[in-house]
Amino acid sequence: MLNYSEIDSILRALVEPTRRQILDRLSRGPATVSQLAEPFGMTFAAVLQHLQALEACGLIRSEKIGRVRTCRIEPGGLAPLADWIAERRIPAERHLDRLGEILAETDPSPKGQSPKKNQQKDEQT
Amino acid sequence: MLNYSEIDSILRALVEPTRRQILDRLSRGPATVSQLAEPFGMTFAAVLQHLQALEACGLIRSEKIGRVRTCRIEPGGLAPLADWIAERRIPAERHLDRLGEILAETDPSPKGQSPKKNQQKDEQT
DNA sequence: GGAATAGTTAAGCATGGACTTGAGTATTGC
DNA sequence: GCAATACTCAAGTCCATGCTTAACTATTCC
Numbered sequence: 001m002l003n004y005s006e007i008d009s010i011l012r013a014l015v016e017p018t019r020r021q022i023l024d025r026l027s028r029g030p031a032t033v034s035q036l037a038e039p040f041g042m043t044f045a046a047v048l049q050h051l052q053a054l055e056a057c058g059l060i061r062s063e064k065i066g067r068v069r070t071c072r073i074e075p076g077g078l079a080p081l082a083d084w085i086a087e088r089r090i091p092a093e094r095h096l097d098r099l100g101e102i103l104a105e106t107d108p109s110p111k112g113q114s115p116k117k118n119q120q121k122d123e124q125t
Numbered sequence: 126m127l128n129y130s131e132i133d134s135i136l137r138a139l140v141e142p143t144r145r146q147i148l149d150r151l152s153r154g155p156a157t158v159s160q161l162a163e164p165f166g167m168t169f170a171a172v173l174q175h176l177q178a179l180e181a182c183g184l185i186r187s188e189k190i191g192r193v194r195t196c197r198i199e200p201g202g203l204a205p206l207a208d209w210i211a212e213r214r215i216p217a218e219r220h221l222d223r224l225g226e227i228l229a230e231t232d233p234s235p236k237g238q239s240p241k242k243n244q245q246k247d248e249q250t
Numbered sequence: 251g252g253a254a255t256a257g258t259t260a261a262g263c264a265t266g267g268a269c270t271t272g273a274g275t276a277t278t279g280c
Numbered sequence: 281g282c283a284a285t286a287c288t289c290a291a292g293t294c295c296a297t298g299c300t301t302a303a304c305t306a307t308t309c310c
Binding site: 034 | 255256257258259
């Protein structure tokens with residue numbers, strides 16, 4: 001059982017533009033919650049919720065010293081998603097999805113397309 | 126202006142588990158809308174909406190011949206997301222996120238940390 | 251000790267998106 | 281031509297999620 005839900009939580013975290021902006025900000029160095037909240041036109045609490053989502057799926061890490069919480073990128077955080085994509089790109093780039101076409105092309109008999117059928121193809125009707 | 130919205134639409138498409146399952150199904154070969162709808166316990170129309178979302182962001186491609194629409198994986202569809210991740214993994218793996226720490230360590234003046242502050246760190250309060 | 255600072259939590263509202271229903275269109279088989 | 285098939289579209293419901301407000305806790309400065 002591969003942890004399907006890990007990919008799910010990472011994608012749910014990344015789908016929100018604000019959280020991607022937070023990630024980009026943190027990729028330029030650590031920041032406190034206040035520093036992260038400041039550029040966004042939203043409340044402290046809202047940013048905090050985003051940070052919790054990012055931390056819950058392992059994309060960032062945070063540490064509280066005194067009353068200040070400092071957040072930073074978790075270096076390997078995107079790895080599971082990168083792996084997920086890699087698993088799906090390799091078969092796709094081998095053109096397994098075109099297997100049907102390839103078989104049709106290598107078929108010695110040309111009756112793959114019956115002359116009676118009018119194969120008009122209307123993309124995106 | 127890099128097309129920010131392309132990543133956005135790909136992530137929005139992938140965040141839905143049903144759509145990821147459809148992608149996995151299509152990675153094993155092309156399928157018609159009916160064939161795709163059959164294993165999911167949902168209506169034809171719902172699956173169609175998922176397919177439209179997947180096609181709109183370039184993850185799949187479809188072609189209608191007669192009354193049958195056949196869908197297949199778009200080989201390069203995940204490339205923009207893979208690139209997006211790669212851009213963010215490289216800086217993170219260079220530990221740019223620890224730049225602040227490195228600067229503090231190399232800073233000759235120790236006033237970055239007042240000796241009065243009691244630095245107890247309580248992770249995850 | 252008391253005020254200011256930094257963050258935390260909970261409750262509630264509002265929007266967006268997934269899904270359904272139901273009606274409609276185009277194509278195929280007889 | 282007519283019925284069945286395969287899909288398409290529009291409208292409406294429902295629930296998850298982002299955001300706000302408001303009250304609360306912990307820490308630091310004076």
